[in-house]
Amino acid sequence: MVDHPDSILIVDFGSQVTQLIARRVREAGVYSEIAPFTSAEAAFARMKPKGVILSGGPASVVDEGSPRIPQAILDAGLPMLGICYGQQALTAQLGGTVEKGNSGEFGKAFVEVSDSCGLFNGLWAEGDTHQVWMSHGDKVIELAPGFRAVASSPGAPYAIIADDARRIYAMQFHPEVVHTPDGGKLIANFARHVVGLTGDWTMAEFRQTKIQEIRAQVGKGRVICGLSGGVDSAVAAVLIHEAIGEQLTCVFVDHGLMRSGEADQVVSLFRGHYNIPLVHVDASTLFLSGLAGVTDPEAKRKFIGKTFIDVFEAEAKKIGGAEFLAQGTLYPDVIESVSFTGGPSVTIKSHHNVGGLPERMDMKLVEPLRELFKDEVRDLGRELGLPDVFVGRHPFPGPGLAIRIPGEVTRERCDILRKADAIYLEEIRNAGLYDAIWQAFAVLLPVRTVGVMGDGRTYDSVLALRAVTSTDGMTAEVFGFPGDFLPRVATRIVNEVKGVNRVTYDYTSKPPGTIEWE
Numbered sequence: 260m261v262d263h264p265d266s267i268l269i270v271d272f273g274s275q276v277t278q279l280i281a282r283r284v285r286e287a288g289v290y291s292e293i294a295p296f297t298s299a300e301a302a303f304a305r306m307k308p309k310g311v312i313l314s315g316g317p318a319s320v321v322d323e324g325s326p327r328i329p330q331a332i333l334d335a336g337l338p339m340l341g342i343c344y345g346q347q348a349l350t351a352q353l354g355g356t357v358e359k360g361n362s363g364e365f366g367k368a369f370v371e372v373s374d375s376c377g378l379f380n381g382l383w384a385e386g387d388t389h390q391v392w393m394s395h396g397d398k399v400i401e402l403a404p405g406f407r408a409v410a411s412s413p414g415a416p417y418a419i420i421a422d423d424a425r426r427i428y429a430m431q432f433h434p435e436v437v438h439t440p441d442g443g444k445l446i447a448n449f450a451r452h453v454v455g456l457t458g459d460w461t462m463a464e465f466r467q468t469k470i471q472e473i474r475a476q477v478g479k480g481r482v483i484c485g486l487s488g489g490v491d492s493a494v495a496a497v498l499i500h501e502a503i504g505e506q507l508t509c510v511f512v513d514h515g516l517m518r519s520g521e522a523d524q525v526v527s528l529f530r531g532h533y534n535i536p537l538v539h540v541d542a543s544t545l546f547l548s549g550l551a552g553v554t555d556p557e558a559k560r561k562f563i564g565k566t567f568i569d570v571f572e573a574e575a576k577k578i579g580g581a582e583f584l585a586q587g588t589l590y591p592d593v594i595e596s597v598s599f600t601g602g603p604s605v606t607i608k609s610h611h612n613v614g615g616l617p618e619r620m621d622m623k624l625v626e627p628l629r630e631l632f633k634d635e636v637r638d639l640g641r642e643l644g645l646p647d648v649f650v651g652r653h654p655f656p657g658p659g660l661a662i663r664i665p666g667e668v669t670r671e672r673c674d675i676l677r678k679a680d681a682i683y684l685e686e687i688r689n690a691g692l693y694d695a696i697w698q699a700f701a702v703l704l705p706v707r708t709v710g711v712m713g714d715g716r717t718y719d720s721v722l723a724l725r726a727v728t729s730t731d732g733m734t735a736e737v738f739g740f741p742g743d744f745l746p747r748v749a750t751r752i753v754n755e756v757k758g759v760n761r762v763t764y765d766y767t768s769k770p771p772g773t774i775e776w777e
């Protein structure tokens with residue numbers, strides 16, 4: 260770990276959105292680290308932060324044995340910001356009262372500002388009304404000594420509370436989510452004006468921090484990096500190469516589930532730009548034969564995750580052994596795959612590189628991007644000088660076409676999907692829409708319908724097209740194509756791709772849908 264003289268410690272009580280707090284702090288140009296409440300005291304002693312943020316969490320402070328703020332942190336006299344559970348814990352531990360709710364408030368709410376305080380610093384003023392996002396059952400009913408209410412909502416009389424003398428602020432709502440439009444600014448105000456940090460921490464520093472961490476973790480060991488051609492692994496590879504140079508070998512696995520022409524493209528693009536050793540493995544038979552008869556989405560993902568590791572281990576042997584496996588794992592891969600810090604988060608899908616990993620692995624993981632969101636990785640990519648062909652690419656999931664073919668995956672169905680997907684993406688590029696879309700792809704459905712072509716009857720598969728906008732893949736909106744774009748693509752696909760006789764468009768946002776179909 261690297262010492263940062265100006266940092267904020269985020270104590271995690273298990274909220275689904277704790278990483279978003281870190282992200283807002285980073286956006287304010289301040290270095291932060293998250294520590295679960297169980298090890299927060301040690302992190303506090305090591306980091307010597309200038310301020311502390313307390314996250315939300317699923318527990319109820321009223322319950323016996325529920326998480327507490329470590330006493331050493333409370334006694335340190337530093338500025339603190341409590342969010343939801345954090346507010347409740349502060350109140351309970353400093354002498355106020357929290358009541359267990361039986362109904363709660365979930366979703367959008369409006370708070371009215373009743374007084375000024377150090378946290379607002381010109382941002383919010385008395386009499387203002389602001390939209391916020393609530394998600395709580397319990398609430399503060401009596402303030403701890405020294406606090407006063409500075410904003411309230413119909414459901415939360417103590418929506419924001421302040422103790423300017425001790426520089427402690429707390430709120431019932433979640434400022435870190437986008438549904439609290441001014442939330443990022445409130446967190447920035449805390450970091451800069453209340454804590455008094457200058458906000459000069461940048462991606463350039465993140466790069467330096469990570470380089471030192473990678474060196475410390477890897478030592479003289481050898482590292483294999485799974486390289487997919489996607490932005491995450493390209494950024495991870497270039498960063499790791501900067502840290503340890505020749506100790507790194509990249510491995511691109513062609514699992515037979517790539518898009519049209521992608522394997523060759525990735526390899527030549529990477530070799531064209533970087534002088535980093537890259538092994539190209541054709542493992543398509545291994546993957547496709549193992550997928551035969553597998554139809555359950557999680558079973559597909561777990562098989563692919565495990566087989567990736569088998570291939571990486573075999574390649575490691577060939578270069579004389581490697582102690583470490585590097586991957587471009589991002590935060591959304593982690594939060595959707597596993598329950599984080601013992602929190603309430605459920606497994607949505609096992610991303611092949613996290614929840615799909617086998618239980619026993621010989622290599623240790625190096626994942627320098629694990630706290631970042633996609634758009635931050637792109638920023639880091641630009642910082643590292645990666646060309647736009649890498650930085651601007653749409654994400655493509657590690658399990659590839661396998662999770663875009665609900666039902667059994669066969670070579671034949673992969674070929675059909677590849678052709679249709681290539682037409683769709685070609686039309687998107689020609690229409691100049693590629694950069695306006697976050698991710699676009701086709702899904703080959705296990706449904707056959709009747710059609711008529713050239714006076715003959717067809718009985719073929721249905722294809723679904725999907726295109727979404729997003730900033731980080733955690734939520735997504737459907738992309739609205741202009742005018743006749745979709746009918747034109749549908750006609751081309753049905754005419755040119757044998758095996759598809761009907762095309763539909765997916766109008767589901769995330770949530771409630773996910774971006775991929777499996």
Ligand SMILES: Nc1ncnc2c1ncn2[C@@H]1O[C@H](COP(=O)(O)OP(=O)(O)OP(=O)(O)O)[C@@H](O)[C@H]1O
Pocket residue numbers: 484485486487488489490491492493510511512513514585586587588589592612652653654655656657658
């Ligand atoms: N075909 C592949 N060969 C080797 N490694 C892979 C392959 N596909 C995925 N990986 C590994 O799994 C990680 C996660 O995949 P993921 O698709 O999330 O990231 P990415 O491909 O690097 O970027 P993007 O999300 O933009 O597609 C990658 O960063 C990479 O380390």
Ligand SMILES: O=c1[nH]c(=O)c2[nH+]cn([C@@H]3O[C@H](COP(=O)(O)O)[C@@H](O)[C@H]3O)c2[nH]1
Pocket residue numbers: 560592595608609610611612654655656657658698732733769772773774775776777
């Ligand atoms: O590397 C990956 N391994 C996976 O197993 C995986 N599953 C989904 N994705 C990508 O993650 C983003 C969010 O997708 P979902 O809304 O479908 O979860 C989207 O960009 C998806 O393409 C994956 N990436």
Ligand SMILES: NC(=O)CC[C@H](N)C(=O)O
Pocket residue numbers: 274314315316317318319342343344345394395396397398
């Ligand atoms: N989002 C939260 O932090 C919730 C806190 C607490 N579990 C409540 O329901 O009030």
Ligand SMILES: [Mg+2]
Pocket residue numbers: 487489654655656657
């Ligand atoms: Mg990918």
